[in-house]
Amino acid sequence: LSGKYPSQRHFPVRPALKSSYDVVIIGGGGHGLAAAYYLAKDWGITNVAVLEKGYLAGGNTARNTTIVRSNYLTPEGVRFYDESRQLFSDLSHELDYNILYSERGHLTLAHNDAAMRTSRWRAEVNKHMGVDSELVYPDEIAKICPQLNLSRDVHHPIEGALYHPPGAIARHDGVAWGYAKGATERGVELHTHTEVTGLKVNNDEVTQVETDRGTIKAGVVLQAVAGMSSEVARMAGLKLPIKTIPLQACVSEPVKPYLDSIVVSGSLHTYVSQSSRGEMVMGSAADPYGLYSTRSTLEFKEDLMMNMLELLPCLASLRVLRQWAGMADMTPDFSPVMGETPLKNYYIDAGWGTWGFKATPVSGKRMAETIATRQVPDLIKPFALSRFERFAQVGERGAASVGH
Ligand code: FAD
Numbered sequence: 001l002s003g004k005y006p007s008q009r010h011f012p013v014r015p016a017l018k019s020s021y022d023v024v025i026i027g028g029g030g031h032g033l034a035a036a037y038y039l040a041k042d043w044g045i046t047n048v049a050v051l052e053k054g055y056l057a058g059g060n061t062a063r064n065t066t067i068v069r070s071n072y073l074t075p076e077g078v079r080f081y082d083e084s085r086q087l088f089s090d091l092s093h094e095l096d097y098n099i100l101y102s103e104r105g106h107l108t109l110a111h112n113d114a115a116m117r118t119s120r121w122r123a124e125v126n127k128h129m130g131v132d133s134e135l136v137y138p139d140e141i142a143k144i145c146p147q148l149n150l151s152r153d154v155h156h157p158i159e160g161a162l163y164h165p166p167g168a169i170a171r172h173d174g175v176a177w178g179y180a181k182g183a184t185e186r187g188v189e190l191h192t193h194t195e196v197t198g199l200k201v202n203n204d205e206v207t208q209v210e211t212d213r214g215t216i217k218a219g220v221v222l223q224a225v226a227g228m229s230s231e232v233a234r235m236a237g238l239k240l241p242i243k244t245i246p247l248q249a250c251v252s253e254p255v256k257p258y259l260d261s262i263v264v265s266g267s268l269h270t271y272v273s274q275s276s277r278g279e280m281v282m283g284s285a286a287d288p289y290g291l292y293s294t295r296s297t298l299e300f301k302e303d304l305m306m307n308m309l310e311l312l313p314c315l316a317s318l319r320v321l322r323q324w325a326g327m328a329d330m331t332p333d334f335s336p337v338m339g340e341t342p343l344k345n346y347y348i349d350a351g352w353g354t355w356g357f358k359a360t361p362v363s364g365k366r367m368a369e370t371i372a373t374r375q376v377p378d379l380i381k382p383f384a385l386s387r388f389e390r391f392a393q394v395g396e397r398g399a400a401s402v403g404h
Contacts, residue, residue, distance in 0.1 A: 010181045020217035021049045026196045028052025030061040032224035033179040034364020036188045043372035046187035053195035057176030060226045063326035065283045066172045068358040069106045071133045071164040073399035076382040078129040087361035097178030099170045100276045106167020109265040111156040118398050119162035136163045145261040199235040206346045222347045227327025229350035241388050242329045246287040248300040250323035254278030268307040296323045328353045333393035338383040339376045
């Protein structure tokens with residue numbers, strides 16, 4: 001049959017593991033794959049292996065609710081996420097792969113004075129940084145999202161909202177597959193079902209990466225393993241200020257296009273958008289305790305539906321199609337950990353918690369730049385691991401959208 005049928009559509013068959021690479025990336029999620037793509041495309045570095053213990057991008061990349069926005073609270077955060085949003089808006093062209101990027105407008109509902117104050121604060125910071133955000137009141141909300149229940153006769157009436165017109169969704173798998181395709185076309189090796197089991201450190205350098213398929217040498221190592229960040233860092237002798245907490249989500253059966261806006265209520269711990277497939281994609285706050293598990297619970301679904309039906313009673317007859325969980329790598333200040341570590345050739349991309357899908361393009365691009373130049377770009381300097389020693393946290397809790 002040789003030559004008659006293509007052996008694969010997008011990705012080369014997994015090659016044998018070589019004995020050494022210029023760069024080894026641990027974690028084949030969106031972030032690891034994006035870093036591999038930009039290393040090859042922007043810097044011509046192609047002797048790169050991406051090691052993924054499971055199937056391609058089957059971690060949080062495959063489990064997230066795909067919201068992209070840049071209406072954060074700190075100038076550092078707004079600047080960073082807005083670069084990502086801009087990269088996202090042209091990503092289908094860049095990758096020649098349809099990621100179904102769809103600008104919907106993002107409403108963060110405020111149900112009390114404190115939430116109104118935070119919304120106003122965020123709107124002002126956003127505008128100052130050139131990001132389109134404003135505080136809107138119920139009469140405007142009724143025009144933006146007529147499906148919302150704006151009655152005063154509910155537990156938590158809607159007082160206003162932070163409105164962010166560029167807020168968007170995308171096809172999460174498509175983003176990872178597009179980056180993987182672009183990276184492998186340029187010579188990067190993708191090693192799925194290859195688990196990193198140990199790291200050998202000598203004189204402040206990682207000298208060997210141990211895997212369940214053999215040991216390899218690497219000039220530089222990048223760890224991008226989200227929920228497993230603390231565990232993999234421990235192999236390198238590093239202790240991270242990161243706690244892994246399950247985050248759950250679910251989708252309804254698909255219906256015709258009905259809900260344009262992305263609706264988030266921090267007070268009710270509830271958010272929803274309608275995917276390009278027609279499903280209502282719904283999520284809630286992180287679970288109340290740390291756990292390395294992707295099991296999903298009945299409590300999550302019951303709480304979520306109670307609040308969802310207060311906001312959007314029109315969804316009452318829709319059935320839930322499936323539910324799942326991911327493992328969110330939460331930092332104390334709700335900002336990521338990016339850049340250098342105390343080890344000379346070991347770089348980190350972690351602390352993506354409940355917010356890292358939207359950062360996939362910018363983190364890949366800027367981590368690739370960091371590795372290629374051995375210089376941390378100004379854009380990601382505020383997110384250095386060392387900020388926790390310097391008491392220089394970048395507090396984004398107020399912009400996390402759902403409570404934690
Ligand atoms: P992952 O996609 O998890 O990739 C890491 C990979 O590392 C995994 O595939 C894992 O198998 C692999 N790995 C782990 N250990 C090893 C090892 N020892 N050896 C080899 N490989 C290893 N973010 C947003 O911006 N917007 C949202 O709307 C949003 N919603 C979310 C909803 C849910 C339910 C969840 C769980 C998360 C959500 N997030 C959201 C967060 C977002 O999903 C993540 O921050 C982001 O996907 C992280 O990408 P990643 O590539 O770093 O991690």
